[in-house]
Amino acid sequence: MKRITLTLAFFLLLVISYAQEWAPLGATWYYQSVRPTDGLQWYAEIQSIGDTIIQGKHCKVLQSHGVGISNFGSEFSSFFISSGNGKVFYYNQSCNKFCQLYDFNKLPGDTFYIPTFCNNNYDSVGFIIGSVSLLTIDTTVLKVQSVTPINTPSSQYQGFPSQIIETLGSTSFLFPIHLPFSDAPYTYKLLCYTDSKIHYHYPPQDFCNTIGIKEEKTNDKIEIYPNPASLVLTIDLTDNIEVKYSINIYSIIGQKKISMNNVIGNKVTEIPIGKLSSGLYLIEITTTDGQKLMKKFIKE
Template sequence: MFTSPAHAQTEWAPVGATWYFNRPSFSSSGSYVLFESIKDSVINDKDVSVIKVTINGVTPVSHEYIHQHGDSVFYFNSHNNAFYLLYNFSAVAGDTIVVHDSYTKLTPAFFHGEDSIEGFIYRVLEVDSTFISDRWVKRQKVESLTTSWGFTEFNVHAYILNGIGSQLYFFGLTGAIPIKFYPSMLRCYDEPGFSFINPAWNHECDFISAAGNDPKEADCRVYPNPVDDIARVHLSEPIETLTIRSIDGRTLQTYTPLQQDASIVVSTLRKGSYLIIITSKHRNISKIIIKN
């Protein structure tokens, strides 16, 4: 661990800044979430950076709004017409950061898949600095607490970089569902005169895999996806149970088809993303399905 020198205030999301986040399992091939800081604006008398969010730089997700006040960074929640603290780089080891302490409807770029989350709280474990692109960058080591949202899976540590955000995903993730179903790794960050490439990423920032799904699951299909009313599931061996869970881990439906093909009724579910657990005698397979 390195002790950091004194830092001048770091600017967040200058116009032209870009973030690439890995998005491994929502589609049939690996893809990415792109954040682009496109302009400055004002909301509720506060200066904001306007962040355009897309999939693969093409499919629109949303526009998000970031406000910086000193060492604190807030995101704007349009559902509540309010700003919420997301990062605080004045925090020291042992401090707890409360983003949300009650049920809250999140903005689209969280990729939460549910109408609301129960809470978003995390703790700062250590503060140090790391040398990136010819400058010292303040860094926080954090852990999520027992709420439905945080910056890490439960019992796992992660780093937040000043001026960049989480090295996993800018808006955090849930600890209830396997991390492979979320934007879950910062590939690259770039702004004029400064850039960061995650050492864990060894491709171009905008790399899209053509490899497709896990070959061990090639004989498992869930279709159509997205779906309106009825989804069909096929496996090359008898399916013992099918379970539909919300993104925060709640069991919503359970089926016991005991055959290779099954249908599941999703017409009563709200729009959003759901996890389907397909269990056979030999395997447990997890798939994400999107309800229109």
């Protein structure tokens, strides 16, 4: 009986991956990144928005946007995922080829590699499968791989997974994140994932829109107008009387575009933005008393 049970469990681990669709339309991931040196937080939302064909392969189209300041996710504002037979691939737009991301056929003791640069095996991140288990979320049974890195690439990559859950992906981030050597280490975490069948939350909660929650806490302290803006953005922080603050404006991929220091808090501040390209931007205001306020705006 014990042998039969073990054989059945092994069979389930082999076949269960083929029953799950990767990135169904509307599937949404929410991630958090934290810089330990100062507690700066960044939130990312990734959503499956459609289908396309690349090099003859059926792909899911994923788009991301975030709130907060970091290089977290800057390489992947829009990307393409292909899956089949228990494997997941992402389309590397730099070298025009598909790179393997996950392989849910792997068993304990097996290894796999995630490429970090085109055609450069030395910079691939290697992992060994420590264990494989099953997790039930909303009656859906998913395979879970616990993994450990076995090599460190020459460049600084962060966001390595410790667990990879079928359909959800890494509990850190979908991809390893490239950061310059000068950047402080960040921590990464999958806060929640949702689609028509699965609702995963860590820690458990009733909602999944972390980006909206983050911005809601700061919106009442900032007034910016007009929004959208074309030439001048006006910032009103008149509640912070006699408090100086700094202003930084970032693109949605974390590039600093405008920086102002020692701005007096009891005045309305006008910022010329005519030279910015059209798109979505994040304004971060840091006061001398330690407050960090953030809000999004659109440059026409």
